[in-house]
Structures are given as C-alpha cells and as structure tokens.
Amino acid sequence: MTASETVSKAELHAFVDGQLDDARRREVAEHLATHPEAAERVAAYQAQKAALRELFNPVLEEPLPQSLAARRPTRTRIHLFWAAASVVLFIAGGITGWRVQEVMQVDKAQEITVARRAAVAHAVFTPQRRHPVEVTADEETHLVRWLSKVLGAPLRAPRLGEFGFSLVGGRLLSAEVGPAAQFMYQDEKRRRITLYVVTDARWSGTTEFRFAQEGPVSVFYWINGPVGYGITAELSRPELLRIARAVYDELQPAPKPN
Amino acid sequence: MSDVRHLIVEQIPHLRRYARALVGDRGQADDLVQDCLERAWSRMDLWASGTNMRAWLFTILHNLHLNTARKYHNTPTLTTLEIGVKSLPVRPTQEDRLEITGVWRAFSRLPEPQRAALLLIALEEMSYEEAATVLDIPVGTLMSRIHRGREKLRRMMSDADRTELESNE
Numbered sequence: 001m002t003a004s005e006t007v008s009k010a011e012l013h014a015f016v017d018g019q020l021d022d023a024r025r026r027e028v029a030e031h032l033a034t035h036p037e038a039a040e041r042v043a044a045y046q047a048q049k050a051a052l053r054e055l056f057n058p059v060l061e062e063p064l065p066q067s068l069a070a071r072r073p074t075r076t077r078i079h080l081f082w083a084a085a086s087v088v089l090f091i092a093g094g095i096t097g098w099r100v101q102e103v104m105q106v107d108k109a110q111e112i113t114v115a116r117r118a119a120v121a122h123a124v125f126t127p128q129r130r131h132p133v134e135v136t137a138d139e140e141t142h143l144v145r146w147l148s149k150v151l152g153a154p155l156r157a158p159r160l161g162e163f164g165f166s167l168v169g170g171r172l173l174s175a176e177v178g179p180a181a182q183f184m185y186q187d188e189k190r191r192r193i194t195l196y197v198v199t200d201a202r203w204s205g206t207t208e209f210r211f212a213q214e215g216p217v218s219v220f221y222w223i224n225g226p227v228g229y230g231i232t233a234e235l236s237r238p239e240l241l242r243i244a245r246a247v248y249d250e251l252q253p254a255p256k257p258n
Numbered sequence: 259m260s261d262v263r264h265l266i267v268e269q270i271p272h273l274r275r276y277a278r279a280l281v282g283d284r285g286q287a288d289d290l291v292q293d294c295l296e297r298a299w300s301r302m303d304l305w306a307s308g309t310n311m312r313a314w315l316f317t318i319l320h321n322l323h324l325n326t327a328r329k330y331h332n333t334p335t336l337t338t339l340e341i342g343v344k345s346l347p348v349r350p351t352q353e354d355r356l357e358i359t360g361v362w363r364a365f366s367r368l369p370e371p372q373r374a375a376l377l378l379i380a381l382e383e384m385s386y387e388e389a390a391t392v393l394d395i396p397v398g399t400l401m402s403r404i405h406r407g408r409e410k411l412r413r414m415m416s417d418a419d420r421t422e423l424e425s426n427e
Contacts, residue, residue: 010401013408017379019386044412051361052279052380059275065288124296131293173300 007031012038016045115212115221118196118230121173121182122217126192133169133184143170147181151199153227157183158195158250163243165193193233193240195247199226209248211237220244224251265311266298272312272382273319279377280323282366290326294319316382316392320374364414372407375400 007028014020015028032039125132135143140157148155150172157167165185173180173196180198207223218240221230229251231244273294277287297318298305305314365373371393378389390400 009405013401013404014386017383017386041412044415045408048361048365048376048408048411048415049380051358052365052377054358055362056275056279056381059278060271062271062274064270064274128292128296130289131296171300174302 005031007035007038012042013045016042016049112212114196114198114223114228114230115210115219117180117198118194118221118232119212119217119219121180121196122192122194122219122232125171125182125184126194132192133182134171136169137167139169140167147172147197150179151181151197151227153197153199155181155197156251158247160185160193160243160246163246164188165191165243168192191233191235193231193235193243196230196232198228200228201226203228209244211241213237220248222248262302262305262307262311266295266315269312269315270295273315275381276316276377277319277323279381280370280374290319290323293322297322310388312382313384313388313391316378317394320392320394360415361411364411367414368407368410372403372410375403376407379404 011020011024011028015025015032020028032042135146137143144155144157147170157170160166164187166187168184168186170181170183173182180196182197183195185193185195203223203226206225209220209222212219212221216234217232218235218237219230219232220240221228223229229247231240231247233240233243235243270291273291274287277290277294278284281287281290294315298315301318305311365376368376374393375389378384378392379386382389384392386397386400390397393400395403
C-alpha cells in the first residue's frame with residue numbers, strides 16, 4: 001500500500017488550498033488520478049473557491065469611500081498615526097494651509113500640534129453614528145474620573161447647556177506622547193463640538209488662547225501647564241468663540257482671553 | 259510609526275473585501291471596517307511590533323462583527339449582495355455568471371462560522387493556523403468548518419444543477 005492510497009479529508013482541503021508540501025502534494029495528485037469521487041470533490045471545492053474570489057476580488061479595486069480613504073500627507077507629516085489611514089482628507093491635504101493667528105513666541109510647534117490633533121480627532125469621531133464615544137454621558141462621573149486618572153490631570157467636562165449643547169460622552173485616545181481624551185457634545189441639530197485634552201509633562205507655563213481654522217473646522221486651543229486643550233467644531237469663528245471662551249473660563253479661571 | 263501606518267493602510271482593501279463578503283451590505287461592511295480601524299488605532303499599543311498585522315486586524319474585525327451580530331440578533335442568512343450580476347467581471351458566457359451567483363446564493367445560506375472560515379481561506383488565502391488564530395478556534399475546529407461548509411455548498415450546487423436541468427426549456 002502506497003502513501004497515495006490513504007488521503008484524509010483534511011488533506012483534500014489542504015490540497016485545494018495549497019497547504020501541503022510538494023512531496024505530499026504529488027502523492028495526493030496521484031491519489032486523485034485514480035479516485036474519481038475524491039477528484040470530483042476537489043474540483044467542486046476549487047470551483048467554489050474560484051467563484052468566491054471572482055465575486056469579491058473586485059472589492060480590492062474599488063476606490064475607498066471617503067470615510068476610509070487613505071491620503072498621505074503631502075508635505076508636513078501628521079504625527080497622529082491613526083490620522084493617516086483615514087478619514088481626514090481635508091486635514092491631510094491641507095496641513096500647510098493652517099492659518100494660525102495671534103501666535104506668540106512660545107513653542108509654536110507644540111501648540112499647533114495640539115490644535116491639529118484636536119482637529120483630526122474631531123474629524124475622525126464626530127461622523128460616527130454608532131460609536132461616537134466610548135463612554136456615554138450617562139456615566140459622566142465614571143468617564144471624568146477614568147480619563148483624569150489615565151491622563152494624570154484633574155479633568156472636567158464643561159457645561160455647554162447655555163449654548164444648546166449637551167455632553168454625548170468621551171473617549172480615550174493615544175497621542176504619540178501619551179494618552180489624550182476627547183469629550184463630545186451635540187445640539188438639537190446634531191451639530192457636534194469636541195473638547196480634546198492631552199497632557200505632556202514637558203510642557204510648562206501657560207499660553208494664550210488661540211485660533212486655527214481648516215476649511216469648515218474651527219479650533220480654539222491653549223496650553224496650561226502640562227495640559228493642552230483644543231475645542232473644535234464646524235461652526236463659524238464668532239460662534240465657536242463664545243463657546244470656547246466659556247470652556248476656557250470654566251477650565252481655567254485665571255487669565256481670561258481678551 | 260509610518261511603517262505601522264503603512265501596515266494598516268495596505269490591509270484596508272482586504273478588510274473591506276472580507277467584510278463585504280461576510281456582511282453582504284456595502285454600507286454595513288464599510289462601517290464595520292471603519293470601526294475596526296478605529297479600534298486598531300486606539301489600541302495600537304497592544305499590537306506587538308513585528309507580529310502579524312493582518313491577523314491582528316482581522317481578529318479585531320471579526321470580534322466586532324460578532325458583537326454587532328449579537329447585538330442585532332443577526333438575521334441567519336444574507337439577503338442582499340451589492341455585487342449584482344451586472345457588475346460581475348465580464349465572463350464569456352451567461353452560464354458562468356449564473357454559476358457564480360448560484361455559489362453566492364448557496365454560500366449565503368451557510369452558517370456564519372462556516373462562511374467566515376471559508377472566506378479567510380478563499381479570499382485572504384490564509385494558512386489554516388492563521389485563520390484559526392483570527393477566529394480564535396483550534397485548527398481542528400477550523401478544518402471541520404471548512405469541510406462542512408464545502409460539502410454543504412457542493413450538495414446545494416448539485417441540487418441546483420438538477421433543478422436547473424429540470425426547469426430548462
């Protein structure tokens with residue numbers, strides 16, 4: 001009795017799937033030559049496999065929908081690695097177009113990084129219908145305590161009720177320096193505002209309240225001690241300014257924006 | 259970091275293909291992929307550098323799919339497929355197309371664990387070990403799903419052939 005006479009079911013599949021070594025593959029082929037019933041099975045399996053590939057391989061060639069499209073940054077690299085594969089066409093393409101006003105001589109690069117991250121995180125998560133946040137506002141106490149603990153800074157979710165926005169919830173994110181947090185708010189028209197918070201132990205001192213804009217997205221941002229904040233929405237500058245001021249005041253009563 | 263990004267980005271079309279075949283509906287499939295990417299990015303620190311990115315991403319996708327299916331008491335069979343006959347790749351004869359859509363019809367009636375196993379093997383050409391890792395099952399279980407799935411398809415297809423012959427003019 002030769003090796004080719006005994007072939008297991010599993011080996012027929014492995015033959016179809018190219019998962020046998022060469023020697024065994026030849027033996028199975030010999031077996032098939034003399035066992036029409038097994039050969040017929042193998043042919044059927046192969047046809048099934050080919051049909052599935054024919055049905056679905058075209059998906060590989062489809063252009064990615066905007067929500068998944070990958071666009072490489074053209075000049076300046078965005079450091080948020082997850083920005084890259086996504087979602088954020090306008091940011092990726094337009095980093096060089098960032099308009100930053102009122103910039104002072106403090107470390108500009110770090111601040112702009114905060115603003116960018118805030119904007120990118122906003123662009124990634126606000127379109128989400130099913131999972132805009134990780135923890136919902138129902139568990140606000142838990143959310144705030146959890147994020148404060150992870151970021152190592154006492155956080156608060158400011159109240160935006162007077163502007164018609166209520167807290168949806170929040171999520172933990174990673175910036176390359178460490179953890180970051182995002183709180184999301186929504187109004188009745190389902191417009192969304194996000195507050196992005198990131199900590200970096202190397203930061204010290206306080207920066208002014210600043211504004212950046214990319215396309216329809218406005219960001220007000222500032223750094224206070226080791227904590228950087230960015231508040232982002234697709235609202236006009238004056239509209240967002242009123243809200244951002246309230247947030248700034250609530251989070252940091254000391255120096256007021258002018 | 260950019261290497262990681264590249265590793266993720268190059269898998270996106272593959273994740274979409276698998277999700278489309280698993281879920282059927284294009285929008286739902288892309289939502290699933292987007293959820294998967296989000297989760298991957300937010301848990302990047304859990305990916306051990308140098309290990310298999312593809313298996314890691316497919317595992318995330320698969321788990322998300324199971325959760326969603328559980329949440330929505332997933333309907334047992336697929337009903338729609340956006341790749342209709344007219345968007346199938348051009349093939350010489352109408353019969354070929356019928357056979358392919360026939361395979362799809364039969365395939366969509368398989369239990370989901372069998373479909374998932376067959377898709378990872380057929381579309382991604384994963385090794386049995388890799389597919390078993392993604393599905394978090396022993397290789398033996400994977401093999402039995404593959405076997406049952408293929409045999410069932412084979413029976414359904416030959417029944418369909420018979421029906422077709424009988425109903426031919």
